[in-house]
Amino acid sequence: MNLWQTGQVAWEGIAVNKVRSLLTMLGIIIGVAAVIIMMGVSAGTEATIAERIAGLGSNLIMVSRGFGGGGGGPGGHGFESEGLNYEDTLSIGEQVSGINGVVAEQIAMSQIVRADSSTIETDVVGAMPDFPQVRGVKLADGRFFSQQDLDRKAKVAVLGHTTAQELFGDADPIGQSITVGNVRLTVVGVMDEKGLVGETDYDQRIYVPLTVAFDRFTMSRRFGDRVMTVYVQAESPDTIESAITEIDALLRRRHELTAMDQADFTIYTQGDIIETQEATTGAFRSLLAWVAGVSLLVGGIGIMNIMLVSVTERTREIGIRQAVGAAPSDIRLQFLVEALVLSLVGGLIGVGVGVGGSWLFGRTSDMRTVVVWSSIVLAFCSAAAVGIFFGFFPANRASQLDPIEALRHE
Amino acid sequence: MNEHLIEVQELTKVYGAGPAAVHALDGVNLIIDEGEFVAIMGASGSGKSTVMNILGCLDRPTDGQYWLGGEDVSKLNKAQLADIRNRQIGFVFQSYNLLARSSALKNVMLPLMYSRRERRSASEREKLAREALEAVGLGDRTDHRPNEMSGGEQQRVAIARALVNEPLLILADEPTGNLDTSSSQEVVDILRGLHERGRTIIMITHEPDLGAQAERIVTLIDGRVVDGEEG
Ligand SMILES: Nc1ncnc2c1ncn2[C@@H]1O[C@H](COP(=O)(O)OP(=O)(O)O)[C@@H](O)[C@H]1O
Numbered sequence: 155m156n157l158w159q160t161g162q163v164a165w166e167g168i169a170v171n172k173v174r175s176l177l178t179m180l181g182i183i184i185g186v187a188a189v190i191i192m193m194g195v196s197a198g199t200e201a202t203i204a205e206r207i208a209g210l211g212s213n214l215i216m217v218s219r220g221f222g223g224g225g226g227g228p229g230g231h232g233f234e235s236e237g238l239n240y241e242d243t244l245s246i247g248e249q250v251s252g253i254n255g256v257v258a259e260q261i262a263m264s265q266i267v268r269a270d271s272s273t274i275e276t277d278v279v280g281a282m283p284d285f286p287q288v289r290g291v292k293l294a295d296g297r298f299f300s301q302q303d304l305d306r307k308a309k310v311a312v313l314g315h316t317t318a319q320e321l322f323g324d325a326d327p328i329g330q331s332i333t334v335g336n337v338r339l340t341v342v343g344v345m346d347e348k349g350l351v352g353e354t355d356y357d358q359r360i361y362v363p364l365t366v367a368f369d370r371f372t373m374s375r376r377f378g379d380r381v382m383t384v385y386v387q388a389e390s391p392d393t394i395e396s397a398i399t400e401i402d403a404l405l406r407r408r409h410e411l412t413a414m415d416q417a418d419f420t421i422y423t424q425g426d427i428i429e430t431q432e433a434t435t436g437a438f439r440s441l442l443a444w445v446a447g448v449s450l451l452v453g454g455i456g457i458m459n460i461m462l463v464s465v466t467e468r469t470r471e472i473g474i475r476q477a478v479g480a481a482p483s484d485i486r487l488q489f490l491v492e493a494l495v496l497s498l499v500g501g502l503i504g505v506g507v508g509v510g511g512s513w514l515f516g517r518t519s520d521m522r523t524v525v526v527w528s529s530i531v532l533a534f535c536s537a538a539a540v541g542i543f544f545g546f547f548p549a550n551r552a553s554q555l556d557p558i559e560a561l562r563h564e
Numbered sequence: 565m566n567e568h569l570i571e572v573q574e575l576t577k578v579y580g581a582g583p584a585a586v587h588a589l590d591g592v593n594l595i596i597d598e599g600e601f602v603a604i605m606g607a608s609g610s611g612k613s614t615v616m617n618i619l620g621c622l623d624r625p626t627d628g629q630y631w632l633g634g635e636d637v638s639k640l641n642k643a644q645l646a647d648i649r650n651r652q653i654g655f656v657f658q659s660y661n662l663l664a665r666s667s668a669l670k671n672v673m674l675p676l677m678y679s680r681r682e683r684r685s686a687s688e689r690e691k692l693a694r695e696a697l698e699a700v701g702l703g704d705r706t707d708h709r710p711n712e713m714s715g716g717e718q719q720r721v722a723i724a725r726a727l728v729n730e731p732l733l734i735l736a737d738e739p740t741g742n743l744d745t746s747s748s749q750e751v752v753d754i755l756r757g758l759h760e761r762g763r764t765i766i767m768i769t770h771e772p773d774l775g776a777q778a779e780r781i782v783t784l785i786d787g788r789v790v791d792g793e794e795g
């Protein structure tokens with residue numbers, strides 16, 4: 155018999171017991187679908203995070219206020235860390251070499267914004283002159299703030315793309331007046347579309363000079379001019395290292411910390427975030443591999459189990475085939491192919507369920523899923539390997555049956 | 565020695581061991597030439613089926629020699645025995661032994677599927693199977709499954725299966741054991757027809773009427789051939 159005929163015989167064997175065959179395939183189906191869905195979720199998450207990190211800007215160095223204690227020692231700042239402030243940000247811009255710009259931002263709470271004809275509620279963000287350059291958000295029209303605006307606390311605003319349309323429609327917003335909370339501001343610029351980066355919608359914002367935000371749009375006066383994160387853009391990847399060293403030295407000096415003290419700030423880059431991320435997804439991946447492996451193992455044992463039952467049930471058929479000339483290798487191949495077909499059909503259904511499930515999962519949850527082709531190939535090949543591996547023992551047992559005993563079997 | 569189709573010397577078959585051992589065959593000698601029609605008769609338990617299974621290469625003797633067409637069969641491995649069963653032997657069983665889920669045509673095609681020497685195309689296999697079914701008078705029953713046919717018809721399908729590969733030797737172990745008198749006679753008529761066209765036929769039967777229609781009767785008692793050892 156050639157492989158095609160053997161495949162047909164195997165298919166007939168499977169088709170006779172449809173329900174049982176389906177139940178047998180269940181383990182494989184679940185295993186394969188699990189691999190595809192979970193790989194899809196992890197790839198989707200990774201893609202989202204990669205986008206979010208890239209969306210921060212390029213060649214970025216981030217400085218955040220440190221966790222906990224700060225300088226501690228005599229002359230230090232005590233337990234309550236002051237963290238970073240506006241002055242720190244300005245001095246980084248003035249004193250550190252090899253950088254394109256520095257910004258600190260203050261995300262203010264949402265505010266009622268009124269123009270002549272419309273009223274909306276949106277987030278007000280305090281920003282600095284280098285914002286468009288450092289954060290990679292382009293200006294569509296007008297201008298961004300100057301250092302002078304910040305120094306003089308000028309009552310000016312730059313609108314996000316969507317905000318501009320909501321407030322002014324097709325009319326030109328430049329030079330118009332808006333009221334944010336109870337502060338009157340003049341619109342000096344409109345940002346280009348940037349879209350959603352992670353959960354942040356850059357287009358639904360109003361930017362004001364950071365100093366104005368400190369004075370008029372802060373959660374609490376107590377915060378003063380403190381900032382959470384300072385974004386520094388290096389001129390190129392090559393200057394990142396030296397810039398970090400300079401920033402560290404500068405901030406230690408400003409915060410009166412010696413080289414031995416624990417810093418009250420943390421410096422990190424996009425690369426650091428990606429590394430942390432990769433460590434997490436790496437752990438997730440190996441968990442996945444275990445889940446998939448166990449499912450496939452269970453599926454394989456299920457196939458072996460059913461094939462053993464099938465060999466027993468069909469002992470007489472085996473005897474008949476032997477009597478008309480089937481060699482042990484023919485019988486072995488028949489049952490091996492049957493196990494293989496079971497696992498391949500299970501694998502195929504699993505791919506369908508996995509792809510469909512990924513899609514549904516992406517639609518119904520806020521997680522993004524990506525269908526990873528290599529995961530389909532991997533899952534499918536594993537299913538085939540499981541079929542051959544676990545099919546071999548029953549198939550071999552069938553092939554070793556004695557023709558006379560097989561024919562006597564009731 | 566080689567002019568005989570079958571030559572068997574001092575064949576023994578022992579089931580079990582020690583005091584409980586059953587000597588199913590106890591030194592059987594038998595010669596059958598090409599083209600003969602031989603009936604094997606004997607009481608139940610006298611070893612007829614045991615001999616037949618060994619002649620059909622389905623079973624191996626405990627001791628003794630068996631030459632089939634001059635070849636020492638006891639030296640062959642399982643795959644080689646399977647090839648002999650496929651090419652040289654057609655077996656007909658008392659209980660038909662058809663594949664229950666397959667049509668008559670599929671059942672008859674089965675030996676062709678396992679041919680290692682000749683690779684026939686699907687249409688060729690079907691043509692040969694149809695011809696074999698026509699030869700046993702079932703040309704109009706090709707698509708019926710075993711459970712849609714009478715016992716006599718099923719046995720004729722089994723005969724068609726036995727002759728489809730044109731074997732030298734057709735072995736029938738009580739082919740009429742489950743059939744009524746008229747069906748039995750039909751089956752024997754078909755076997756006689758095959759014999760007339762040159763096939764060698766060995767048939768086990770209980771019924772003297774049917775046995776008498778063969779050319780020679782071999783009689784077994786307690787695992788020994790007591791009559792008709794040689795033609
Ligand atoms: N598989 C077996 N195990 C033990 N004894 C067996 C087996 N097959 C046959 N026998 C014994 O061998 C003897 C011959 O059996 P068999 O060839 O079937 O006789 P017949 O076909 O002439 O009725 C009987 O006594 C039977 O009980």
Ligand SMILES: [Mg+2]
Nearest residue numbers: 612613614737
């Ligand atoms: Mg018998």
